[in-house]
Amino acid sequence: MLPITEGGLRPRNALDVRAKDDHLRRVLEGRDHLLFDGAMGTMLQRAGLEAGELPELLCITHPEQIEAVHRAYVAAGSEVVTTNTFGANALKLDGAATVDAVFEAAIRCAKRSGARYVAADIGPSGALLEPMGTYAFDDAYELFAEQARAAAAHGADLFIIETMTDLLEMKAALLACKEQTDLPIFATMTFEENGRTFLGTSPEVAALALSALGANVVGINCSLGPAQLAPLVRTMLAYAPCPVMLQANAGLPSMVDGRTVYSISPASYVGAVEPLIEAGVTVVGGCCGTDPDYIALERAALERHPVPERTVERHTALTSAQNAVVLHGSEVGVIGERINPTGKPKLKAALRAGNWQYAVGEALAQAEAGADLLDVNAGLPEIDEAAALVALVREIQGVCGLPLQIDSSDPVAVEAAVRSYAGKPLINSVNGKRDNLAAILPIVKHYGCAVVGLTLDEGGIPPTAEERVAIAEKIVNAAASHGIPREDVLIDCLVMSASTNQREVGEILKAVRLVKERLGCRTVLGVSNVSFGLPARPIVNATFLAAAFSAGLDLPILNPLAARYREVVDTWRVLCGQDEGSARYIEAYANYQTAPASAASSSKPNTAAAGAAASDDAASALAKLVIAGNKGDVPAVVEAMLDDTDALSVIDDHLIPALDEVGRRFEAGTFFLPQLMAASEAAKAGFDVIRERTPAAEAVRGPIAVATVKGDIHDIGKNIVKMLLENYGYAVIDLGRDVEPQAVLDCVRAHDVKIVGLSALMTSTVTGMKETIDLLHAHTPQVKIMVGGAVLNAEYAQMVGADFYAKDAAESAKFAAQVLG
Amino acid sequence: MSLEGPVRMGRPECAVDRAEALRYLGYAGQDVDAALEERIDGMFERCARTCEPAYVFRIFPARLGEKGVVLDGSGIVLVGADIARHLHGARFVAVMAATAGMTSERELRRLSATNGLDAMVYGAAASSIAEAASDACNAAIVAEARAAGLCTNWRYSPGYGDLPLDVQPAIVRALEATKRLGLAVTPTNLLVPAKSVTALVGLFDEKQDDKRSCAGCSFSPYCNLRKAGTPCYR
Structure with a gap:
């Protein structure tokens, strides 16, 4: 039970404790x-x-x-x-x-x-x-x-x-x-x-x-x-x-x-x-x-020594378990906005399927692109938002060291997520409505969070700066009455679209300035709202962002992967003195080109690749790229081929034969593991293009579940098998490593799995493998089981009751083809 | 006899053993193009930069008890015919744990979420760092044994032969390895960070036949590594 939202616990101040004397x-x-x-x-x-x-x-x-x-x-x-x-x-x-x-x-x-x-x-x-x-x-x-x-x-x-x-x-x-x-x-x-x-x-x-x-x-x-x-x-x-x-x-x-x-x-x-x-x-x-x-x-x-006077400067600070973002003076930070399913079909699908890895990938990509904090939102009507938010926070915190902004309008989801968050998170958000303040501020206080206050209340979003500042002040005062210090309240003056509320853009900027001057609060803005309904949105966004920085914006919420945003942030950090000596700017922009290739155009085929694709040589060209593990050039060639070749032919006549060849080389010992993996990666890059262009091109066969058995964590073999099977067009469910037998059985039942692949490397995992196979045989006799691992052979496989022993990844694909076609 | 006593710790400088890490990846002289080689070396470098190798060991008197080899004062009992053979005649047993550090675990998780090839290569390099940390620990044990006029045999890990992994919690507890190395044991007796090793080294009056072989291994009839002449140990 969640103590605040479900248990009615009233948070207390740290000093409201029973001191003996x-x-x-x-x-x-x-x-x-x-x-x-x-x-x-x-x-x-x-x-x-x-x-x-x-x-x-x-x-x-x-x-x-x-x-x-x-x-x-x-x-x-x-x-x-x-x-x-x-x-x-x-x-x-x-x-x-x-x-x-x-x-x-x-x-x-x-x-x-x-x-x-x-x-x-x-x-x-x-x-x-x-x-x-x-x-x-x-x-x-x-x-x-x-x-x-x-x-x-x-x-x-x-x-x-x-x-x-x-x-x-x-x-x-x-x-x-x-x-x-x-x-x-x-x-x-x-x-x-x-x-x-x-x-x-x-x-x-x-x-x-x-x-x-x-x-x-x-x-x-x-x-x-x-x-x-x-x-x-x-x-x-x-x-x-x-x-x-x-x-x-x-x-x-x-x-x-x-x-x-x-x-x-x-x-x-x-x-x-x-x-x-x-x-x-x-x-x-x-x-x-x-x-x-x-x-x-x-x-x-x-x-x-008498107790000395000690004054601690109060800053707005957010932390993960490893890192702190502390805003000093005029420093600014970026909140990455991409982990929010609104308008993102892939993320929606992943959240519905309980696949957190997609969001984890988004988190790491934003961190790589220079985000300082990450917004995390799991707001989909058809899923358990609280459970999804908790899982997302847990998985992201496992690999990414950035502090998180917990983004939900549901107090239960917010409390569940911040309760098991490692660090001091930012809650997005509270607003000026009486009920909302009463629901969210106790959570902020009890779990030691900071919070974003939206300048709207029962009367909606007011049009003028003065009215917005008044709501901000109401939020700051309500927070103070809960014992939440001012530096932990960040105000979002709410960006409106310039195409529908043109006059308000100026008021928003004015409100940001007034909030900082009068209330001394840090400010947050969801920048891209400003350009709704206008063409060439990145230009509008960038111009507004620069203006907002100038007005006193501290933490814009934006897509850190967008180059134009990054440019504004990087240059602002020079102008406001945060990037001392412009060192980081110079390092990043020394070779800046005035018309950089955008992400979209770089994935278009270059003329050489397109030319090659038009000829019969394309076949061997694509196969060569895959065999060489040259991932970078594969998408362009496949794109070009798809202009005059149907997707199935690209798969069956080019990608699959290339993978077969890689398998043969691996078997013969002329390729070693990294080469096999690099080729699989390259092939996957090709399959990704095909899936994007013609979603129905592939008949998905399977599913096949793969797992490293209980008691073992060696998953190299399992990962290669998974990658290869996916490339061959099978749907693969990866159960991970050290997997309980019951979890394998549950998965087989839940997804009507046709083949289970079990891997083990340690000699001590005999029992784990046999236990899993026995359980599957007892309850789901129809499922076929293949096993693999360096210390196993066919005889051992037979002894533990497996249907098939796969010497290597290529053999697992052959077995899958036998069973599933 | 001053061998017993508190836990000894070390934070050895460990480089990635390139040949060994490549061997973990199945390298046997294949042609590798420059791009892949650069990527592999980049990961090896990242591994060397991020790992924080460390070890602890402690020496306990050994005796044969009813259930197996008892290490007095440690709470450890070693069950199994193979370990009994390995420690037969040992006066003391050094119990050790070595790790590439929690940073390796986090880095591996991060890479696994983004790129399987990078994760695999980093993992191989981190394994070699954990081995190197074990070597450094082993060397410190040998040095103490020599100083006391004793001989050692090769380090034997839970999971070898018929020594079950369920001795891991007792080893980690006896070494206070959670507090000293950040080592944890899962309910299935696996170590976290995964790039960690626990092992036992016997201390004897007489010189030992210090060679490891596949003879005691329960998997030797099935093992492809043995057949290929590339056993899982050095």
Whole structure:
């Protein structure tokens, strides 16, 4: 259930938490220091306790020793002790004890030590979240929610979520603590020497995204010593509006005389921490290798320094898990508009089929073309928009590092998408209607987003600049009443077509100027609306874009693949000073031609290719290009051939024979894998032209499902088979790798699959292959099964019950032809 | 004996082994035109630039238990006749994990979404980086063993012979490889990043016959690689 739109949860401000006493409240406000404790594991080892696989169980089996460690830290000056619950989640405990029992015991140990505050420790789940891993966001949330409830029930005073490397997992934990309890949340992530977490999050992104999500204190723990972490901590200090904390390691462990010692002494550790305290870090403690000696010195260091004044400049900032777009001064950014099904039949078809890869391709192409953010819209009446938006966001975030703009008019879809978004997204949009403000702003606040405010309300879109600014002001004020700062509200003054509302164009530009002057908000515009109904639209769009930049537009929403837009953006960045020294401009435009070939004309056949196509040599010309893997020239030649040859002949007389030849060469060993793939790519480029020109040319046969079996991830062979079969005109469903047998069966049933191709490379996947075949035989005896993989032969194939053994990709095509014709 | 103790880590400089990566792609001296060669080299270069190779290892005392070879204090029990043979007489076992890094995983996903050929070539190069990181780890293990007067044998990975992959979670846990390398294990016991290796190296008093062969492999009767004289190991 979605807490805001479906559960009626009222979002709260970060400081609306239950602080145990005034000192803790002052800590959360950044006005007092707070001292945590040091390592637990190091101390247990020293006490001779075999930690085993689940050190958390020691809270139940050896409570006195755990309490003794806490006591030692309290004696050294720790105000907070951290419960021994780092891995106490249902996944890691795996039935050895309940989460509730471990937290109860752990909190009892901590309380008995006499510490002023007990911090309930929450570490990573131990599973890798989708899309890099297989664990679902909602499942991770449930794990953390169980911990959060147990901690609150047994009397913890605050949460320390730590050693996180995945921003999305951190978000799941943070939301769990925030939604299940009213306790303060301290959130720290772990960074490597390259300045990022293992999953690529920078300290800047962590500071921006976690503080926006409502963490009371953000910071860094583990991995490195304080001196190495210092620059990362300083970055956090620059971006985090909330208090910043540090719990570094005491360096690297080594064995000296049978005892584990750490390379950084207490004195040099605190020597590196102290300048950071002076710079504004207010919460300190220690991680691996630190002990009460380190903490005692930190106590003294804190006492030497009052809390300094720290002002954090507030900027409009959006982030993914890896990258932040922070708008400084007159800088502008581009929001790519192409992932929106309106007017895009291919994207529509892909979304209807649940094929997210098409949108992923669009995302990567826009990123390549220089977009700074990507709009993502899944608004099709016949699909489950919320589910589609969540899937799109997940898949795009898996490969593309740009921050996203979540674009929907349905609050449920918006909440579902931003909930499992890794980072600080931009929501598109809210408007000035009372109901809409009430529905969207709580989502913006709860999930720490920024939002685009459209200047329309119950009265529609007003014609004048003044009226639009008035609506913008209403939105900004409503946002402020929800605790959303002004820099997180971006205003879209709504572009009208110059052909129908010519007078308003000037008013729009004026409105942009006034919004910036009077409200100090950043602005967004969907640029291309201006040219509806006019010829040569790119010229109108480009001229308007330049004018809008001049009026103060910060983030145009446009097609970044359009050259003319890019030119305006690139030149504006020179004129406004964003492109320092014009370096990027010069690099990109040094060889600029005044009449560049447009994308459309470059795909037309050049005269040489057309000439060749007209002759009988064309056949061999096309075949040669395919065999040589020369993808670039194939479309032009096929285009030319289609002028006087029917599509079927091009396929049957040219492309297929070329592929057959490639198959023969591969079989004979005169081609190796990349050559086979390059030829397949080239042939595909030809098929794409044919499909575009004559959609009915191909009788699609099949479908054939291909999968790398459960337990195996080697998919080179499967991918080649897929590409080749598609080229031969079969419809292929690619189930991916490490595929559960049941998923194969479900697919066979759902799509009436005729042939299943299973691939495996690892010797350990015997079972996966046999299991899948047995299941298919039991339930869908009609389906034919072919198998392949370097460590298999025909005998093995027979043994596991396959119908056919394909030695290579070419053989799989032969088998398909036997079965399907 | 000071072999046991904390996890050792390394971040070796690893280049793409061009010959090895090409071999993964099935290269055996075919004529390759300049355009394709340039594309392959471009991907190799991109791989070298983006991978972040790293390794960890830890040494545990070994003994034969009821269910298999027990590595004391690690929570690892190695089940199977083949691994028992491999570690027969070992006093210690070095447990290792090496990876080309999470950046390789992300880059591979990105390429897979846009171009199959590029993804395949990058993948081959990343495999060679993971192998090189494993070699560097292996060398560090050998050096420690030598210093202690012990001999090592070749590194043996889960999935070889009859050693099941379900030992992966215990290995990753014993090395704290999630925290140290960013390594995760899927419910089907596969490693993420995919370009990662876990392995076991035996430490012995006597010099070992340090050659790997297909003899212990359950697939040797069916394997085309073996038949072609190009086994899956070096």
